[in-house]
Amino acid sequence: MTSPDTSGDREKVVTKLPAALRQELKVRAALNGLGMQDAVEAGITAWRGLGSNPTAIDTAGAETYATFLPAGLWDGFRSDCRGRGISLTQGVAQAVTLWLEDNPVPEVKRPDTVRRIIVCNQKGGVGKTAITAGLGEALAEDPARLFPVRVSRHFAALLEETGDPLSMEDLPGLGQRVLLVDFDPQGHLTKQLGHDPLPMDGDSLTNHMAGDGKGDLRDLVVTVEEERFGDRLHLLPACTDAFLLDVRLAAVRAREAALERALTAIESDYDVILIDCPPSLGLSMDAASYYGRRRPNEATGNSGVLIVVQAEDSSADAYGLLTSQIEDMRGDLTLDIDYLGLVVNHYDARRGYIATSSLQSWMDIKDPRVVGVIGDLKEQKEAVRAKRPLLAYAPRCEQSVALRALARETSK
Template sequence: MTAPYDPNDREKVVAKLPAELRKELKVRAAELGKDIQDAVTEGVEAWRQAQNRPAVDTAGGTSFATYLPAGLYGKLKENCKARSITYNQGIAQSIRLWLDDNPSPRPRPARVTGARRIIFGNQKGGVGKTSVSAGVAQALAETGHRTLLIDFDPQGHLTKQLGYPMLDIDEASLAKHMLKEAKGDLSELLVPIKGGDFEDHLWLLPACKDAFLLDAKLATAKAVRIKETALEKALEPLEQDFDYIVVDCPPSLGYSMDTALYYCRTRDGEEPSTSGIVVPVLAEDSSADAYDMLYDQVQDLIEDMDIHIALLGFVVNMYDSRKGYVATSSLDEWRNIGEPPVLAVVPELKDQREAVRVKKPLLVHAPYGDQADVMRTVARRISA
């Protein structure tokens, strides 16, 4: 049967939904690998054919936005009016029906290798490693995954953008734990990131100014292979507490990057592409040059240590087609690489800049914007 609307012609729909229903929808859609807007569309279509659906408690609802096909949007309003219920109640019942019709898949067996390890790296600065790694970590946590976000860049932009202070140079830090110069547990340094639907599932390991010294100290370390294994040994005690560990890497090709690359390698017994590196880039030539250098570093480490490192894909950040041929042709070139694939294209919008300005996570400041949706797309693709 042909739908009486063009599924590609969508318009924004805003409703008030209880937090638990929103979270359940996001988790279930992620589990099934489905876009939220498609899940809601299926729910609305099914609800229009259903009769006598039980009411959903929408008390205390907060704003929820998605996109429905324009024709379906109007018909939903007509159905709600005919059934003498509010539009919010119609959306809530539709989502509840979709959840009931699409149960959660069986849980996967426990991973013997601990948390999945996703690093975000590119030798070139200014490509958005920090904004993309933070947004994807929020999206992973939003779907119920316990996620640790690590600021591994000595500049500390991630820590500061989220509104947290950097660790004092005299305090314990990740770098000191990597060099076995710190006392206590690394877990004592973690801080919970509050807000949004990811609350209670997302933690930050803040940056410390002493990270500027890490490359030099790793270079002079006498222990065999400490350069590559230092990050893994420091984080190992935390892995069983998290589903994902996301690392915002420094913009360099030094020893710190080597230890991050080694950390995201495919471990014995781990399925391919379970962990790996995501490369944020821009739609311009300097990003391609920087990627060539990063690729060489990855291949050298693979050959030197006889390991496998999965290149999970590119995220083309801050894309604006109005910049003309340079932007559009560069995007085509990223896509034409094929492997690794382009996971998503982040549009050049004000949402992320505003979030940084007010020191809030993107998925708190603009949870229903296009940039937030792209972060969810990347999270869904790397967690599939």
């Protein structure tokens, strides 16, 4: 059955397609940057050019499916199906399968230089750990599946009292190989993801930074076990010996490079390394900032610092102290340290003028600009209690879809 499309160059076609084949078509078309109707058009065109029928497809349970095709294409395809002695449903299934075979899942693009994202703010309680975990999870999701992403082109729209400024769309997972580094001796990231901190009498990142590593750093890394991440999301757990890190670094030569020296050995295993920094402005923060500096021949914005703030006044004071320290490092050591942006966390417009005016103040800064606004919702707290990644615990909640948008914003 067909009906004209209002655009005049396509007509609506109603046919049938097995649900599993339709879902695979939806995912693969998105992965290849095409609309489903364009993929079906290409498949039918290729099928009509074949000299013989492909292998029959099981179309049991096929469901009604509608798409738009160029005027005349469906009539010609229907005539070809009659001539080849097969049903329209079988013909469409063969055409879609042919397109899928000709358009495999594209390779995930790997960065030339491992991305190093330093998630920081010297103020505690702003949610650095939640942002580190959620961003890493969003970067590691399955590249052969679609996930809901909440996209807002203008964060200022969040301040509007009416209407929904945000739009949802299904996009492929980013499929990055991600290492989360719990650089905070409190170990919140480690515990949130269901792991135990490293024992004090064993090996640790602190030991490797101080030049006293007891083995291969890889042996300390654990996998975050969730199907949607495959084997792409790993964690370097915290150890409480990190409370002594600044003291130990004081005796280390070129101490600002200590974190880089420790992690260099495992960088080749990953596309992105995220550092969950402690609420501190000590030597550990210097080492983290240095690690996030732009390396020779590295693209601007590939690595750098991502600052987590809240829509309230005390965050502004902490932000000033942190950026002063980063600027001092930039000048003293002649480094290029890029700001990847500001993430306004725990945002809730219902808190009134303090929240909305503070958000406006963050957006007014412009450089660094706001790259994410994450709501203050119950799902994050529930995921922490369950000791599961948020994007696995509540993949469609507002925080999850916003974190996927943040992952894409920081990957540009």
